[in-house]
Amino acid sequence: MTLNVNGADHELDAAPDTPLLWAIRDHLKMTGTKFGCGMAMCGACTVHMDGQPIRSCSMPVQATAGKKITTIEGVSSPAGSPIAKVVQQAWNESQVVQCGYCQSGQIMSAIALLEKNPNPSDADIDSAMSGNICRCNTYHRIRGAIKDASEKLG
Ligand code: FES
Ligand code: FES
Numbered sequence: 001m002t003l004n005v006n007g008a009d010h011e012l013d014a015a016p017d018t019p020l021l022w023a024i025r026d027h028l029k030m031t032g033t034k035f036g037c038g039m040a041m042c043g044a045c046t047v048h049m050d051g052q053p054i055r056s057c058s059m060p061v062q063a064t065a066g067k068k069i070t071t072i073e074g075v076s077s078p079a080g081s082p083i084a085k086v087v088q089q090a091w092n093e094s095q096v097v098q099c100g101y102c103q104s105g106q107i108m109s110a111i112a113l114l115e116k117n118p119n120p121s122d123a124d125i126d127s128a129m130s131g132n133i134c135r136c137n138t139y140h141r142i143r144g145a146i147k148d149a150s151e152k153l154g
Contacts, residue, residue, distance in 0.1 A: 003064060005030070006074030016062035020054075021045045023061045024071060032072035032104045036133070043132030046105035047071050053112040055131075072104035075111060083118075083153065084111050090149040098136035106132045110146050118153045120146065 003010045003023055014023055019038075024030050024047070033056060036044030040058040047056045048070040075084035087110050097103050106129070113120055113128035120128065125146050134142070 001062065001065065003028075003061065003069065004067065005069045006071060006077065007068075012061065014061055016060060018061045019057050020047070020059040020061050020064055020069070021056040024056060024069075030071050030073050032076075034101055034104060036102070036105075041131075041133070042102070043105040043109060044102050046108040046132065048108060048112060051112065051115060053109050070108075072108060075108070081111070081115065083114050083149075086152050087111050087114060087145070087149045090145040090152065094141050094145040094148060096138055096141040096145050098134075098138055102132060102134045102136075102138075106134065106138075106142055110142070110149070113146070114149060114153060119150055 001012050003012045005028060010028055012023055012027055014027055021033060021035060024033050033047055034044040035057060036042035038057045040055040045055055045057040046053050049064060049067045074080060087107060091107060109129055109132050117124055125143055129142065
């Protein structure tokens with residue numbers, strides 16, 4: 001089957017029910033997307049499918065046929081969206097990251113939020129980010145970075 005990731009088609013020799021996360025990490029060797037719970041509970045594995053944030057640990061690869069998948073590696077590329085660049089800059093300036101494990105998922109959720117709603121309220125941020133768990137408790141800085149990015153985009 002063919003998997004479109006970060007703008008490129010990849011031929012994949014994988015069982016149709018392989019979770020997208022393992023197709024990305026094991027088959028394509030893109031390790032920026034993390035495994036946390038494997039049960040769609042923590043958000044560490046968040047990627048975009050046609051621009052929507054999804055939990056790649058719980059998405060069978062066959063369900064991605066004809067869809068465009070974007071990973072953290074894709075938004076970091078020069079061809080990534082302008083919003084992604086502002087979000088990553090805000091993350092750096094706010095020094096959000098502690099251990100970093102959850103952060104690619106956090107950033108993917110934040111980008112998806114700001115793509116849809118460039119001026120989110122606190123409630124909008126809490127709602128969009130509620131599925132991304134951080135064991136280092138960086139939530140306050142994540143909210144601040146999303147606010148900063150929103151102001152820069154405004
Ligand atoms: S690893 Fe996918 S949501 Fe936790
Ligand atoms: S920064 Fe460590 S889990 Fe979030």
